[in-house]
Amino acid sequence: MDVLKRNNVSVSGTGSQALVFVHGFGCDQRMWRLVAPAFEDRYRVVLLDLVGAGQSDLTAYDPARYSTLDGHADDVLAVLAALDLHHVAVVGHSVSAMIAVLAALREPTRIDRLVLVGPSPRYINDAGYTGGFEQADIEELLEAMDQNYLGWSGAITPVIMGHPERPELAAELNASFCRTDPAIARHFARVTFLSDNRADVAALAKRRLPVLIVQCAHDAIAPVAVGEYLHRQLPASELVVLDTTGHCPHLSVPQATIDAIDQFLAAARTAEV
Amino acid sequence: MSQEPLPKLDLRLTQENLDDLYEHAPCGYCSCLPDGTLVKLNQTLLDWLGYTREELVANWCLQQLLTTGARMHYEMHCAPLLLLHGQVREMSYLLRRKDGSTLPVLLNATLLRDADKPLVVRVTLFDITERRKYEQELLRAKTQAEDQSVQLARANEQLVSQNEQLTRINADLDSFVYTASHDLKQPLHNMVGLFRELKRTATFHDPEAEQLVGMFDGALQQILDTIAGLTEVVQLQRMLEQVPVEAVPMLSFTEEIVRSLRERLPEDGATFDLDFSAVPTLRLTRPGLHSILFNLLSNALKYAAPGRPPHVQVRTAPADHNHVLLSVQDNGLGIDLERHGRDLFQLFRRFHPEVPGSGMGLYLVNRLVHQAGGRVEVASTVGEGTTFQILLPR
Structure with a gap:
């Protein structure tokens, strides 16, 4: 299996260190368009x-494999291995912040530092923990997704899921911007919003890996309280709150996001020297 | 060609008040800052929501007008899409009214830029209350259909596995019958030989002894016939699994069987009337068809009415779109179907004990026809004759 093809990997730029960007839920790598080129x-x-x-490769979506975020973390590590990259910095947005955490725990030599953009280790409120959502909210989100995929889901999904030999069907789906197979989107949403990675964060704290938390000041998906929680849990972390609204600082305030990442990476480099 | 005069337009209509058009348009309008902060809403939208303009403008953002689920979707899908692509189309969301109730809407939005910097988001909202009901109905039906298809697949799996199990049991049974009949043959042949030896050497003084000896011979022969019949069933089954189905030309095939029957039963002056003009060929395995015809025709001769030369008609005819009919009619003894109908195709059942036979023939015919995907029907009148009608797939 060609993991570079499977994960539609693109490599650009020059330098001794690699910077890996992993997009969050709801879109794809094009989300980094305003940040990555810098x-x-x-x-x-x-x-x-x-x-x-x-x-x-949509046909590679095996619901069992991706029933937890570990499947995606394995994929990220497989990409790093295929490119023979070590000591990389991973920038993960939203759910991929936790995917990056899982990957860093799994192979300590591959990943040196993490940039977590709008991270949340758990979206649903718990005793003594504020994630920002109740279980019912997540059900409502899934319903909203169902409503929005109504027009084209039924006809296409079973066809793609049952016909890996017909890649043109998947291509048809991919042609629409930031849309994907609705059954996959629904499954991924469930896995994302029902996951609880607080124990993984605690495990990462012991590693004292340099971590940058990029937090939006007004984020309905990952509220400031969650960013602060992570900052407390990770002693080696740095918290940067950007004065912006929404869940995607790399789109709403790309320059501030670039600066924050840049400073973090530069400081880490200086510390090493 | 004369042109229809245009209807006279009221001048007031051509100069429609744009403010009024905005405020009372049949759809909701609002404009927001790139972060969603509401800066302008039309009256239609305010009426839908139950808020005053003062409550919302500069205080609320568009996302806050949505239900939590819709807001999450907006933040993760629409907001990035607007910044990347400049527009979103036909997003189906629920608005949350001031009184807590919800209003289903379709949202379109466009991002306007000022020198590349995001400036304002223009949003139109359409009330889709009725459409949403149909959609919910569709969604429910779709979910139901998916559930049912899962259940069907599961039931199908079960059937397949049960079928495999039955096939295995059937094969085991055949193999058991074959082994049992084979193992019985040797001691039976010994008994035949010993009895023959006994008859030759021993002297019986009882006056009834001769009759008893004869009955013993008869019983031995019957067991031998039965075992031969069992072996034939199993061997035929094994052969059928190895030979192909083909279009068998009926006339020459049946004539050959008639010829062999005349050799075995030469004395009775039987007449055969063969007519396959309607359907000249049947798709079956040759051994299967041979066994079916041989058993039916030899039955017709064996169970002939005393004092009446057998007359047998064999025909084919189209039955329906998918089936053809093979019929064998005789003028023999007939079978009392009221009494025996249910047992007709059972193994070892005999209805004319005065005529020798193994009780295998009709069992075999029925089994072969079933295996070919067909069925056998019988009509009979005691003293007049019997008609077998075999329905076979084309």
Whole structure:
């Protein structure tokens, strides 16, 4: 299996260190369009689509394999291995912040530092923990997704799921921007929003890996309280709150996001010297 | 060609008030800052929501007008799409009214830029209350259909596995019958030989002894016939699994069987009337068809009415779109179907004990026809004759 093709990996830029961008739920690697190019003069910039998103190989979406975020973390590590990259920095947005955490725990030598953009280790409120959502909210999200995929889901999905030999069907889906197979999107949403990675964060804390948390000041998906929680849990972390609204600082305030990442990476480099 | 005069337009209509058009358009309008902060809403939207303009403008953002699920979807899908692509189309969301109730809407939005910097988002909202009901109905039906298809697949799997099990049991049974009949043959032949030896050497003084000896001979022969019949069933089954189905020309095939029957039963002056003009060929395995015809025709001769030369008609005819009919009619003894109908095709059942036979023939015919995907029907009148009608797939 060609993992570079499976995850639609693109590599650009030059530099001794690699910077790997992993997109979050709802879109694909094109989300990094305003940020990633700024690093190409100093880093090898690696972009990928999670399996099930963008131009990835939709037929590789095995619901059992991706029933937890570990499947995606394995994929990220497989891409790093295929490119023979070590000591990389992974920038993960939203759900991929946790995918990056899982990958870093699994192969310590591959990943040196993490940039977590709008991270949340758990979206649903729990005793003594504020994630921002109740179980019912997640059900409502899935319903909203169902409503929005109504027009084209039924006709296409079973066809693609049952016909890996017909890649043109998947291509047809991919042609629409930031849309993917609705059954996959629904499954991924469920896995994402029902996951609880607080124990993984605690495990990462012991590793004292340099971590940058990029937090939006007004984010309905990952509220400031969640960013602060992570900052407390990770002693080696740095928290940067960007004055913006929404869940995608790399789109709403791309320059501030670039600056935050840049400073973090530069400081880490200086510390090493 | 004369042109229809245009209807006279009221001048007031051509100069429609744009403010009024905006405020009371049959759809909701709003404009927001790139972060979603509401800066302008039309009256239609305010009426839908139950808020005043003052409550919302500069205080609320568009996302806050959505239900939580819709808001999550907006933040993760629409907001990035607007920034990347400049527009979103036909998003189906629920608005949350001031009184807590919801309103299903279709949302279109466009991002306007000022010198490349995001400036304002223009949003139109359409009330889709009725459409949403149909869609919910469709969604429910779709979910139901998916559930049913899963259940069907599961039931199908079960059937397949049960079928495999039955096939295996059937094969085991055949193999058991074959082994049992084979194992019985040797001691039976010994008994035949020993009895023959006994008859030759021993002297019986009882006056009834001769009759008893004869009955013993008869019983031995019957067991031998039965075992031969069992072996034939199994061997035929094994052969059928190895030979192909082909279009068998009926006339020459049946004539050959008639010829062999005349050799075995030469004395009775039987007449045969063969007519396959309607359907000249049947698709079956040759051994299968041979066994079916041989058994039916030899039955017709064996169970002939005393004092009446057998007359047998064999025909084919189209039955329906998918089936053809093979019929064998005789003028023999007939069978009392009221009494025996249910047992007719059972193994070892005999209805004319005065005529020798193994009780295998009709069992075999029925089994072969079933295996070929057909069925056998019988009509009979005691003293007049019997007609077998075999329906076979084309």
